Amino acid sequence: MSRGSGGGYDRHITIFSPEGRLFQVEYAFKAVKAAGVTSIGDKLLDPTSVTHLFPITKFLGLLATGTTADARTLVQQARNEAAEFRFKYGYEMPVDVLAKWIADKSQVYTQHAYMRPLGVVSMVLGLDDEFGPRLFKCDPAGHFFGHKATSAGLKEQEAINFLEKKMKNDPSFSYEETVQTAISALQSVLQEDFKATEIEVGVVREGNPVFRVLSTEEIDEHLTAISERD
Amino acid sequence: MGDSQYSFSLTTFSPSGKLVQIEHALTAVGSGQTSLGIKAANGVVIATEKKLPSILVDETSVQKIQILTPNIGVVYSGMGPDSRVLVRKSRKQAEQYQRLYKETIPVTQLVRETAAVMQEFTQSGGVRPFGVSLLVAGFDDKGPQLYQVDPSGSYFSWKASAMGKNVSNAKAFLEKRYTDDMELDDAVHTAILTLKEGVLTPAEIEDYLQEVE
Numbered sequence: 122m123s124r125g126s127g128g129g130y131d132r133h134i135t136i137f138s139p140e141g142r143l144f145q146v147e148y149a150f151k152a153v154k155a156a157g158v159t160s161i162g163d164k165l166l167d168p169t170s171v172t173h174l175f176p177i178t179k180f181l182g183l184l185a186t187g188t189t190a191d192a193r194t195l196v197q198q199a200r201n202e203a204a205e206f207r208f209k210y211g212y213e214m215p216v217d218v219l220a221k222w223i224a225d226k227s228q229v230y231t232q233h234a235y236m237r238p239l240g241v242v243s244m245v246l247g248l249d250d251e252f253g254p255r256l257f258k259c260d261p262a263g264h265f266f267g268h269k270a271t272s273a274g275l276k277e278q279e280a281i282n283f284l285e286k287k288m289k290n291d292p293s294f295s296y297e298e299t300v301q302t303a304i305s306a307l308q309s310v311l312q313e314d315f316k317a318t319e320i321e322v323g324v325v326r327e328g329n330p331v332f333r334v335l336s337t338e339e340i341d342e343h344l345t346a347i348s349e350r351d
Numbered sequence: 352m353g354d355s356q357y358s359f360s361l362t363t364f365s366p367s368g369k370l371v372q373i374e375h376a377l378t379a380v381g382s383g384q385t386s387l388g389i390k391a392a393n394g395v396v397i398a399t400e401k402k403l404p405s406i407l408v409d410e411t412s413v414q415k416i417q418i419l420t421p422n423i424g425v426v427y428s429g430m431g432p433d434s435r436v437l438v439r440k441s442r443k444q445a446e447q448y449q450r451l452y453k454e455t456i457p458v459t460q461l462v463r464e465t466a467a468v469m470q471e472f473t474q475s476g477g478v479r480p481f482g483v484s485l486l487v488a489g490f491d492d493k494g495p496q497l498y499q500v501d502p503s504g505s506y507f508s509w510k511a512s513a514m515g516k517n518v519s520n521a522k523a524f525l526e527k528r529y530t531d532d533m534e535l536d537d538a539v540h541t542a543i544l545t546l547k548e549g550v551l552t553p554a555e556i557e558d559y560l561q562e563v564e
Contacts, residue, residue: 136361136479137372141379143482217412221435228432234357234477257412263432266403267412285406 149261152240153187182332186273188240216247220257228263242273248330317341357477376502379482380429387513388486394535395488398542428515429483458489470504
């Protein structure tokens with residue numbers, strides 16, 4: 122006879138529920154959505170300190186969606202890992218290797234009771250020597266996939282629907298088109314036009330593999346191009 | 352295992368003598384994507400569904416079937432992240448065997464060691480069982496072999512097996528079509544048909560079979 126909900130602990134630590142689910146991992150996904158969009162309207166808050174976009178190395182960027190504190194821990198460890206990789210093996214850590222490392226670490230938290238899963242979805246981007254530009258998304262369950270486009274956070278499903286429509290016929294976008302599609306996706310989903318100071322954009326591009334956060338001026342140019350196009 | 356704050360096992364016996372966490376792990380496996388394996392006279396085939404969550408996912412970045420040694424491969428049903436841990440540990444064990452004995456590891460040995468790892472996680476402190484069942488396919492001196500390893504750490508050799516969703520349909524289909532003297536090409540064909548079982552209606556399958564035969 123089944124013992125019901127495992128003594129109630131299946132909600133507190135990462136053991137299986139009777140349906141074979143890991144509630145702690147599912148709650149971690151909820152925490153990612155609950156973190157919400159940070160408002161930068163606060164006068165006393167230093168806006169440059171509020172960021173979700175982190176350079177891991179000169180060539181790898183990470184966009185963290187979810188609990189900021191968890192994100193900072195992850196970024197700190199990722200930076201350390203990438204630096205060690207470069208030292209040990211003599212070449213830059215590739216995007217998929219970093220993504221796998223983050224995902225494998227997340228998996229450990231889903232299996233060992235002493236650490237809870239992190240409430241962060243990470244999107245790792247970089248330029249691979251063999252495969253060109255690459256984007257990977259890692260979640261609290263330890264899954265990671267390469268993506269042509271993706272989204273995370275409160276309105277991720279709407280954003281993914283928007284992107285699916287745009288990417289349906291496997292178009293090849295230029296750099297400007299890619300950036301503008303990303304910004305339009307955000308605008309359409311959040312249903313507001315924002316100012317250049319209200320969003321962050323990070324890029325890598327062929328010919329310039331360094332991970333760069335765009336300046337407010339550059340974002341403004343793209344916003345203007347989008348509104349002129351529409 | 353070293354999770355010292357949790358020096359007690361999370362998988363404990365229920366009054367009826369069951370290890371409920373393992374049963375729950377099997378439920379997790381049963382809701383995973385279907386995978387199957389067939390042992391032919393001259394080889395083994397393993398196959399799995401690869402349904403991705405969105406068309407935006409780059410399918411070339413996903414590889415569910417993994418190589419453990421040049422002559423042993425593995426596929427899983429259940430939680431992908433857990434399977435990566437087992438693949439990594441198995442590869443290391445195969446390599447260590449190779450370094451020690453200067454021979455490639457026999458399939459049975461690798462299966463036994465992987466199963467031992469899975470059993471550890473049902474008894475050690477502060478960890479939960481793996482939410483995957485593995486199908487290990489290999490070819491060594493003893494010929495083609497197919498093993499299924501469960502979250503409990505128990506393993507069996509199979510002529511053909513299936514795991515994940517729709518497993519009873521798949522197994523019934525395999526039982527009907529399996530023959531001991533099957534060639535590898537037939538086995539691959541049967542494997543694909545079995546996976547499609549979950550997608551096509553019985554009438555459509557009959558039509559296809561008649562066309563082919």
